[in-house]
Amino acid sequence: MESPVFLLLCLSIITAFFFLLFLRSSRHRRLRLPPGNLGLPLIGETLQLISAYKTENPEPFIDERVNKFGSIFTTHVFGEPTVFSAELETNRFILQNEGKLFECSYPSSISNLLGKHSLLLMKGSLHKRMHSLTMSFANSTIIRDHLLDDIDRLIRLNMDSWTDRIFLMEEAKKITFELAVKQLMSFDPGEWTESLRKEYLLLIEGFFTIPFPLFSTTYRRAIKARSKVAEALSLIVRERRKEMMMMMSRSDEDDRKVIKKDMLGALLGGDDGFSDEEIVDFLLALLVAGYETTSTIMTLAVKFLTETPLALAQLKEEHDQIQAKKNKSSKALEWSDYKSMPFTQCVVxxxxxxxxxxxxxxRRAMTDVNIKGYTIPKGWKVFASFRAVHLDQKNFKDARSFNPWRWQNNSGTSTSSLNVFTPFGGGPRLCPGYELARVELSVFLHHLTTTFSRRR
Incomplete structure (x- = not known):
C-alpha cells in the first residue's frame, strides 16, 4: 500500500502542473494570437503536415490554412504550438532578428538525428565561427581552384556507368553523396561510401516523423541508422587524428604538406580542440545538407525540363556550344565554361x-514578439515558409509554372526586393554551400545534355 505522504506528493505535483498549464493558457488567451487551429491534443496537426510533405504537392497544408486564416496562422506540430508565416515581410523579419528575438529551434526528430553539435543547432559565436569556416570551404575561389575538377570527374564517372534505363533520383543521390564525402573527408567512391549512403537513406526518412521509437518504426530505423553512421565516421576521425599527429611530429616540412586540406582536417587542426563526438555531429549534418538537397534539385530540374521542351532545347544548345569550343579529346569543364552558362543559371x-x-x-521566440498586430508568445516555435513566398502570385507571375526565362531580365518577379528569392535561407544562417550546389547542378546538366538524349 502506498504511503499517504507519497500519494499527497503525487497529487501536489499533478495539481501544480495543471495549475501552471491553466495560467499559461490564460495568459495566451489574453494575447492576440494569430488565428488558427491547434488540432488534436498532443499531436496537433503533425500528421496532416507529415502526410502533405510525403506527397509531390505539399502546398495544400499551407494553402488551406492561408485561405482560411490568412498569411500568418497558428497550428500545433511536432508537439509544440507553432506560428506559420507565408508572407515575405514576416519571413524577412524572422531571419533578420536571429539571435535577437528568435533563435534556431527544430523539431526533436530532426535535432536528435543530426546531433547537438551540428551546425544547424549551433548558436551564438560558435555558430558564427563554424558557419564562416564552412563557407571558406565552399566559396567561389575554392570551388574554382580545388573542387571543380572532382565535381566534373565524379559526375562523368557516374554517368559513364549508366545503362539505357536508370532511376534518376537514386543516381543523383549517389553522385551528390560521393561528392560530399570527397569534399569533406577526401574519400573516393567505393564500398565504404556506398554502405554509408544506404544508412543515410534510413536516417533522413526519420526527419519528419513523430519522435517516439515505440510508436514509429520509421523513426526507430532512423535512430539505428544514425548510430551506424556515427560509428563509421568516428572511426575515420580517430584514424585521421592519429595520422595528423604522426605527420606533425615529423621535422620534414614536405611531410607536413601531405596533410589533407579538407573539412575534417580543418576541424582536427583548428584551435577549438573539438572532441570526436563534436566532429562526428558536424560532419554528419553537413553530409545531409550536401547530399539530400542537391540530389533532389538535380532530379526535379530534369523533370521540369522534360516537361518544358523549349527550355530543354535552349539549354542543350547552350551546352553544345560550350562543348564545341573545347578540345574533342577533353570533356572536362573549366571555370570559364561554368561562367559561360547564362541560361543554365536561369534554369537553376x-x-x-x-x-x-x-x-x-x-525558429523559437526568445521573448513575446509583436508583428502584424499579433503576438507570438515567448517559447513558441515559428516557421518561415520560403515555399509559400516563392509560389505566391503576388511575387511571381504564373508562380506555379516552370518558366526559366523569367530570370533573364527578372521580368517574372513583381517585386524588386532581393529577399523575395530565398532558396538557401537568409540572414546569419544562409546555407554556406549555396554556390557549391549551383555549380554541381550546372555541371550535372552540362554532361546530361551533351551526353544523353531524352528518350520517351
Missing part, C-alpha cells in the same frame, strides 16, 4: 524557386 534559379528544397526554417 527557376528549379530552386519551384522545387523549394529548403521549404522554410524553424
Amino acid at each position: 534559379n527557376e528549379t530552386l524557386r519551384l522545387a523549394n528544397i529548403i521549404s522554410g526554417v524553424f
Whole structure:
C-alpha cells in the first residue's frame, strides 16, 4: 500500500502542473494570437503536415490554412504550438532578428538525428565561427581552384556507368553523396561510401516523423541508422587524428604538406580542440545538407525540363556550344565554361524557386514578439515558409509554372526586393554551400545534355 505522504506528493505535483498549464493558457488567451487551429491534443496537426510533405504537392497544408486564416496562422506540430508565416515581410523579419528575438529551434526528430553539435543547432559565436569556416570551404575561389575538377570527374564517372534505363533520383543521390564525402573527408567512391549512403537513406526518412521509437518504426530505423553512421565516421576521425599527429611530429616540412586540406582536417587542426563526438555531429549534418538537397534539385530540374521542351532545347544548345569550343579529346569543364552558362543559371534559379528544397526554417521566440498586430508568445516555435513566398502570385507571375526565362531580365518577379528569392535561407544562417550546389547542378546538366538524349 502506498504511503499517504507519497500519494499527497503525487497529487501536489499533478495539481501544480495543471495549475501552471491553466495560467499559461490564460495568459495566451489574453494575447492576440494569430488565428488558427491547434488540432488534436498532443499531436496537433503533425500528421496532416507529415502526410502533405510525403506527397509531390505539399502546398495544400499551407494553402488551406492561408485561405482560411490568412498569411500568418497558428497550428500545433511536432508537439509544440507553432506560428506559420507565408508572407515575405514576416519571413524577412524572422531571419533578420536571429539571435535577437528568435533563435534556431527544430523539431526533436530532426535535432536528435543530426546531433547537438551540428551546425544547424549551433548558436551564438560558435555558430558564427563554424558557419564562416564552412563557407571558406565552399566559396567561389575554392570551388574554382580545388573542387571543380572532382565535381566534373565524379559526375562523368557516374554517368559513364549508366545503362539505357536508370532511376534518376537514386543516381543523383549517389553522385551528390560521393561528392560530399570527397569534399569533406577526401574519400573516393567505393564500398565504404556506398554502405554509408544506404544508412543515410534510413536516417533522413526519420526527419519528419513523430519522435517516439515505440510508436514509429520509421523513426526507430532512423535512430539505428544514425548510430551506424556515427560509428563509421568516428572511426575515420580517430584514424585521421592519429595520422595528423604522426605527420606533425615529423621535422620534414614536405611531410607536413601531405596533410589533407579538407573539412575534417580543418576541424582536427583548428584551435577549438573539438572532441570526436563534436566532429562526428558536424560532419554528419553537413553530409545531409550536401547530399539530400542537391540530389533532389538535380532530379526535379530534369523533370521540369522534360516537361518544358523549349527550355530543354535552349539549354542543350547552350551546352553544345560550350562543348564545341573545347578540345574533342577533353570533356572536362573549366571555370570559364561554368561562367559561360547564362541560361543554365536561369534554369537553376527557376528549379530552386519551384522545387523549394529548403521549404522554410524553424525558429523559437526568445521573448513575446509583436508583428502584424499579433503576438507570438515567448517559447513558441515559428516557421518561415520560403515555399509559400516563392509560389505566391503576388511575387511571381504564373508562380506555379516552370518558366526559366523569367530570370533573364527578372521580368517574372513583381517585386524588386532581393529577399523575395530565398532558396538557401537568409540572414546569419544562409546555407554556406549555396554556390557549391549551383555549380554541381550546372555541371550535372552540362554532361546530361551533351551526353544523353531524352528518350520517351
